Amino acid sequence: MKTLDFKPKFFSAIAHYDKKTFVADVMAGLIVGIVALPLAIAFGIASGVSPEKGIITAIVAGLFCSLFGGSKVQIGGPTGAFIIIVYGIIQQYGMQGLTIATLMAGVFLILLGVLRLGTIIKYIPYPIVVGFTSGIAVTIFTTQVKDLLGMQMTTVPADFMEKWVAYINNIANIDLWSTVMGVASVIIIALTPRVSKKVPGSLVAIIIITVAALLLKQYAGVTTIETIGDRFSIHSELPEATLPALSWETIKGLVGPAVTIAVLGAIESLLSATVADGVIGDHHNSNTELIGQGLANIASPLFGGIPATGAIARTMTNINNGGRTPVAGIVHAVVLLLIFLFLMPLAQYIPMACLAGVLVVVSYNMSGWRSFLAMLRNPKSDVTVLLLTFFLTIIFDLTVAIEFGLICACLLFMKRVSEATDVTAIYDEIDLNEDADMERGDLIHLTIPEGVEVYEINGPYFFGAGNRFEDIMSSYNDRPKVRIIRMRKVPFIDSTGLHNLENMCLMSQKEGITVVLSGVNPKVEAVLRRNNFEKLLGKENICSHIDLALARANEIIS
Incomplete structure (x- = not known):
């Protein structure tokens, strides 16, 4: 009988730890923590929860991913991929339903790792991954149009096509100042890397746009720019761990969304870890990584957080700034905790249009449009799977797209295996x-x-x-x-x-x-x-x- 494949990289990394590595990890963790701050706030709000829940997720899940994960440099936290599924679960089942679904997803991830399925998950066909990743990117962009342009709308339809119809019907209700703030945020984020690649463009945009919005309100009388404080009450206290009330009926109803969260989290975390391996010349343990992600997704909702996974952008930021062990990820969580406890009230002044600009850039980077266009030249079977997964993600939801994707993966595997004989x-x-x-x-x-x-x-x-x-x-x-x-x-x-x-x-x-x-x-x-x-x-x-x-x-x- 095979033993449990659970060997967290943290414990092997600190066995031969030195001062030079510690200094490099602290600097990388500090920078990644600052980079993660605006993203955590933006992902939390876009997911339909309060901004502090996004930061709590980054703190708790980031800590658990680094302590128990199978990659040396993986940074865990909320990601754009979860925005659509989390928003949908909250609309249908409420925050308690999301908590239960995330806990179940954590258990599923641990089971995937215990059953040694980490290697298999990495072989899900590339057209399926590109299809629903690009679909998620388009959907995220669609959800941000209202805040980006400051549209005065009472309700925003949930359906993709209905959203765009509503946007067109409310085109006259655009707020000029909010639009300027949103577009300026996108421009600042795009231009910042040309000046300095170490300073996160999203943080620069938030600081500049927030100060500009305050000055416009104070000296020009501009009051139409909606801020986080106008929509949410900011709390800077860590909640106590609580277990939601569980019932068999609720659990049965949330199996589908929980499987979606688990599969999406597994794919994204293992993809991120694989990309990181190629940069640092290491090999992650995929089964340990899944168990670590599972533990993170059990811990996060207990403190009011949302689903989390390995984040490619933050992981690459960690590597590029010298992070080489899980200590950097732990420092990143500590930095976020300190910001949360002492600076969180300042977040109420951030314009919603600015956060929408941050997410527009996230959706652009996530879209992988070059890969998408390149795949259209592939065999017809791959193109069909790509387009179906893409449109299912946009028109229906991510749960349907992932279920279809998994069925397609099995059918493609069966087809290619039969052709191999x-x-x-x-x-x-x-x-x-x-x-x-x-x-x-x-x-x-x-x-x-x-x-x-x-x-x-x-x-x-x-x-x-x-x-x-x-x-x-x-x-x-x-x-x-x-x-x-x-x-x-x-x-x-x-x-x-x-x-x-x-x-x-x-x-x-x-x-x-x-x-x-x-x-x-x-x-x-x-x-x-x-x-x-x-x-x-x-x-x-x-x-x-x-x-x-x-x-x-x-x-x-x-």
């Missing part, structure tokens, strides 16, 4: 030049006797091989006396393959045809023996190599 008919003679299952080395070719058919299976014997047998066998006009199946290139056989092979043997026997197996490797032979194939075919009809199989065929014919 080839069944061919060999006519007249067999070339032994490259054969590994021959006994006599003095022959180059073996002639196939009249009344004998020879088939070769190349690849795993899965569900598709049986159907190919039927198609190829039907191409023969004459009924043979012996049917030889060469299995020298079959590494293993599954239960469906066994069932198909057994049916083919029984059908052949009813037609008076003897089936002879050739070149069966020891593992496959053991499986056949356990399933009574020696009794079905006769031990003498399971041969170790082709010339023995042909000799046996000659015996049967004579």
Whole structure:
């Protein structure tokens, strides 16, 4: 029995820790904490919760991801990918429903890690990942149009198309000053890296735009710019950990959203960890990472937080500023905690248009439009999956898109696995030049006797091989006396393959045809023996190599 694959990088990293690494981690954690602040506030508000819940998520989840995760440099916290699903859950089930769904997602993530499914999750088809990531980006942008332009609207429809219809109908209600604030935020964020790549553009934009909004209100009498304080009451106290009231009916209703959170969190965290590995030359432990993410998503909602995962942008900021161990992630959480306790009341002056500008840039960076356009040149099956996932994410919701994506992943896997196994008919003679299952080395070719058919299976014997047998066998006009199946290139056989092979043997026997197996490797032979194939075919009809199989065929014919 395999042991639990849970080896947090924090404990192995501090075993050989030194002062130089500590200084680098502290500096990186400080910068990442500052970078994470505006994003945490923006993601919290866009998700339909108060700004402090976004910061609490970054603090708690960031701490747990660094302590128990499988990557040295991963930074955990709220991300743009969760905005749509979190907002939808809150609208339907309320904050308590979100808490329960996040707790369930944490349990699912831990189970994925315990069952060692981390490696498998990384192989979800790329078109599906690009499809729903781009769809999320478009949806995030759509949700921010109202605040970006300062539109005076009583309600914003939940449906994607209805949102745009409402925006067009309210185009006359745009507030000019809010629009200037929002557009200026986008420009500042875009230009900041040209001046300094170490200073986060989102923080620069928030400081400049907030000061500008205060000056306009104080000296120009501009009162139409809505701020965080106009919409939310700011609290700078950490709430006590509380467990929500659980009921079986609520749990059943939230299984779908919880699975969506878990799958999305798993994909994003492992993708982020893989990208980080390529930069620092390390290898993360995917199963440990999933367990760490699970623990983070159990801890976060207990303190009022929202779902969290590994954040690519913050992880790269950590690496680029010298962070090399999980200590940097812990420092980032401490920095956010100090800001939360002592500076949080200042957040009430931040204009909503500025936060919308931050999220517009996030959605642009998240869209991956270059990858999206490049994938349109791929095979039609990939393009179909890409577009379907993209439009399902936009038109319906992320839960539907992820469910569809997982089904597509399974179907694509089945299709490609079935294509990997080839069944061919060999006519007249067999070339032994490259054969590994021959006994006599003095022959180059073996002639196939009249009344004998020879088939070769190349690849795993899965569900598709049986159907190919039927198609190829039907191409023969004459009924043979012996049917030889060469299995020298079959590494293993599954239960469906066994069932198909057994049916083919029984059908052949009813037609008076003897089936002879050739070149069966020891593992496959053991499986056949356990399933009574020696009794079905006769031990003498399971041969170790082709010339023995042909000799046996000659015996049967004579």
